[in-house]
Amino acid sequence: MRQTIRSRLETGMTKVIMNDIQTKLKEVIQNNNVVLFMKGTPQAPQCGFSARVVKILDSYQVPFQGIDVLADNNIREGVKQYSNWPTLPQLFVKGEFVGGCDIVSELHQTGELKTILAKVK
Numbered sequence: 001m002r003q004t005i006r007s008r009l010e011t012g013m014t015k016v017i018m019n020d021i022q023t024k025l026k027e028v029i030q031n032n033n034v035v036l037f038m039k040g041t042p043q044a045p046q047c048g049f050s051a052r053v054v055k056i057l058d059s060y061q062v063p064f065q066g067i068d069v070l071a072d073n074n075i076r077e078g079v080k081q082y083s084n085w086p087t088l089p090q091l092f093v094k095g096e097f098v099g100g101c102d103i104v105s106e107l108h109q110t111g112e113l114k115t116i117l118a119k120v121k
Contacts, residue, residue: 021074021075021078022078022081022082025075025078025079025082026082028065028067029082029092029095030095032064032065033062033063033064033093033094033119033120034057034062034063034064034065034091034092034093034094034117034120035064035065035067035091035092036050036053036054036057036064036065036066036067036089036090036091036092037067037069037075037079037088037089037090037091037092038050038053038054038066038067038068038069038088038089038090039068039069039070039088039089040068040070041066041068042054042058042064042066046068046070047088049087049088049089049100049101050088050089050101052101052104052105053089053091053101053104053105054066056104056105056108056113057091059108060113060114060117062117062120067079069088076088083097085097085099085100087100087101088100089101091104093116093117093119093120094119094120098113098116
């Protein structure tokens with residue numbers, strides 16, 4: 001019985017925390033033109049996929065907000081729920097989810113990313 005009550009409390013707290021995270025994620029995404037949720041920082045990416053997207057964004061000389069998902073697991077899981085996309089990194093431009101590394105790379109190769117990022121300048 002005690003375990004059941006504890007489980008319910010933990011589940012309730014998790015929902016409260018995730019709702020709070022979703023609100024904060026929405027604010028960050030809405031208040032920044034370009035946001036990259038990534039492993040590590042733009043100056044020190046912690047995975048090859050994050051490094052590739054940083055390199056692509058740097059080639060456009062567009063300022064972006066890098067968010068290190070390794071620093072907070074709630075953010076890491078929260079952004080996956082927010083975008084309904086299971087992998088990282090994740091790029092948002094002008095409040096819209098663009099995609100992960102493969103999609104960003106493809107958009108870069110086809111020239112479409114230049115058009116998307118032109119909205120920012």
